[in-house]
Amino acid sequence: MGGEETVVVVCRCNDVTLEEVKKAIEQGIDNFELLRRYLKLGFGPCQGRSCIMIAARLFARVTGKSLSEVIADFRIRPPLFPVPLRNLITGEEE
Amino acid sequence: MKVLIIGAGISGLFIAYELANRGVEDVTIVEASYPGSGATLRNAACFRSSFTSPEHVVLMKESIKRWLELRDELGFELWQKGYLWVARKEETLDTFKKLIDFHHKFGIPTKVLNVEDVKELEPHLNTKIITGAMFDPTAGKMSVLENFTKLYLKVKSMGVKVIPYTKVLELVAGNGEIRAAKSTRGTLEANVFVIAAAECSKEILRTVGVDVPIEPIPRHPIVTEPYVNILKPALIVDWDTPGAPYITQTSHGTFYLARDITDVPGASIYSTRVDIFSKTIKPLRELLPFLEHIYVLRYWMGYYDMTPDHHPIYGPVEPYINLYIAAGFSGHGMMMGPVTGKLIADWILSGKPSIEIANNLTLERFKTGRLVKELAVIG
Numbered sequence: 001m002g003g004e005e006t007v008v009v010v011c012r013c014n015d016v017t018l019e020e021v022k023k024a025i026e027q028g029i030d031n032f033e034l035l036r037r038y039l040k041l042g043f044g045p046c047q048g049r050s051c052i053m054i055a056a057r058l059f060a061r062v063t064g065k066s067l068s069e070v071i072a073d074f075r076i077r078p079p080l081f082p083v084p085l086r087n088l089i090t091g092e093e094e
Numbered sequence: 095m096k097v098l099i100i101g102a103g104i105s106g107l108f109i110a111y112e113l114a115n116r117g118v119e120d121v122t123i124v125e126a127s128y129p130g131s132g133a134t135l136r137n138a139a140c141f142r143s144s145f146t147s148p149e150h151v152v153l154m155k156e157s158i159k160r161w162l163e164l165r166d167e168l169g170f171e172l173w174q175k176g177y178l179w180v181a182r183k184e185e186t187l188d189t190f191k192k193l194i195d196f197h198h199k200f201g202i203p204t205k206v207l208n209v210e211d212v213k214e215l216e217p218h219l220n221t222k223i224i225t226g227a228m229f230d231p232t233a234g235k236m237s238v239l240e241n242f243t244k245l246y247l248k249v250k251s252m253g254v255k256v257i258p259y260t261k262v263l264e265l266v267a268g269n270g271e272i273r274a275a276k277s278t279r280g281t282l283e284a285n286v287f288v289i290a291a292a293e294c295s296k297e298i299l300r301t302v303g304v305d306v307p308i309e310p311i312p313r314h315p316i317v318t319e320p321y322v323n324i325l326k327p328a329l330i331v332d333w334d335t336p337g338a339p340y341i342t343q344t345s346h347g348t349f350y351l352a353r354d355i356t357d358v359p360g361a362s363i364y365s366t367r368v369d370i371f372s373k374t375i376k377p378l379r380e381l382l383p384f385l386e387h388i389y390v391l392r393y394w395m396g397y398y399d400m401t402p403d404h405h406p407i408y409g410p411v412e413p414y415i416n417l418y419i420a421a422g423f424s425g426h427g428m429m430m431g432p433v434t435g436k437l438i439a440d441w442i443l444s445g446k447p448s449i450e451i452a453n454n455l456t457l458e459r460f461k462t463g464r465l466v467k468e469l470a471v472i473g
Contacts, residue, residue: 082389
């Protein structure tokens with residue numbers, strides 16, 4: 001466990017810190033999907049592989065909701081990994 | 095006065111904001127999923143007033159004015175960086191000239207640009223394949239995710255109650271008015287009811303015998319990884335390719351690409367299609383060659399809630415004296431948010447809208463056949 005001044009990064013794609021997550025919840029963001037959108041959690045190249053569960057657990061603890069309720073609206077979007085745009089162009093005519 | 099708004103999207107929130115601002119103390123918004131879960135948090139977040147019907151032009155101009163005021167009042171993030179419609183064909187420039195004549199009548203300073211002007215405005219464009227463009231410097235883009243969350247926190251701080259995850263199943267009518275809304279979590283009573291539930295407005299109003307012609311048309315936006323902000327106009331539209339592909343760079347830095355591709359009306363927003371990628375990316379990559387080096391991150395679906403004349407349905411719902419609607423925005427609900435709030439609050443509190451032309455957009459028009467005419471629905 002770190003001391004008071006330690007910066008804990010929750011989302012490494014968008015540099016979101018634990019402090020920022022706590023602050024946003026304190027501001028009154030009472031829905032996890034809104035929190036994610038406000039802070040861009042899960043909006044980076046990893047699509048939330050590391051940040052979502054950390055932030056969701058914190059959110060559940062602070063708001064008193066169950067973890068399954070908190071992440072119920074989280075959706076995984078295709079493609080699962082970032083793909084170069086040129087690789088998605090097929091030769092076929094429309 | 096006790097007001098119940100059904101739908102916590104951008105329209106519902108702005109209606110609540112206006113009512114609370116004008117002193118209505120008891121305002122509740124009920125939402126089937128989470129706030130903003132429909133088209134509100136799925137759209138390209140761009141705005142313009144350069145439409146081709148007087149109704150859209152007048153109302154959108156007012157809406158932009160209000161967005162800019164709210165930027166200062168509520169700390170919204172938005173930028174008037176302009177829309178650029180790129181032409182590939184020579185004859186398209188004649189269409190542009192006609193369009194700007196129309197816009198100029200309403201004081202919108204759109205202009206037709208030659209290839210050199212376009213090159214100067216956006217150096218990344220492949221000017222070899224274009225003949226010119228039309229530019230609207232008053233159009234722009236915003237941070238939709240931040241702005242919506244700020245508005246949500248604001249209306250809650252004003253005392254508006256938001257009830258999420260509660261779906262309204264039916265309205266209860268009696269004596270020419272709506273008495274209550276039955277939901278998945280009990281019955282909600284009020285004096286005034288506002289339906290701002292996009293395509294779901296249709297099934298809700300059907301329960302009291304009102305037919306609303308809204309068809310949810312699936313749309314398929316794609317976003318890339320975030321990059322440094324390099325795209326100068328807020329939005330670039332490929333006018334001469336069917337389905338008018340367009341691209342905007344969001345405030346987060348991601349490129350947002352989309353194209354209108356024929357799909358089954360009402361198809362599930364989880365019925366994603368693999369052909370979307372190539373169809374959307376190919377024409378835009380021709381215009382902006384640097385795109386081929388960029389990585390696609392996510393693709394999702396959402397709806398344009400289309401009405402027969404591609405204009406929203408506003409105002410009182412007859413024959414009920416306390417029922418109002420704001421739905422069917424046909425792809426423009428986000429940009430119209432502030433004016434939607436203003437107009438519906440006007441109707442509720444003073445019986446008529448403060449902008450007269452809004453009277454042309456009531457549900458009544460589908461009975462009388464007085465539909466609104468619009469030449470271009472893009473972006």
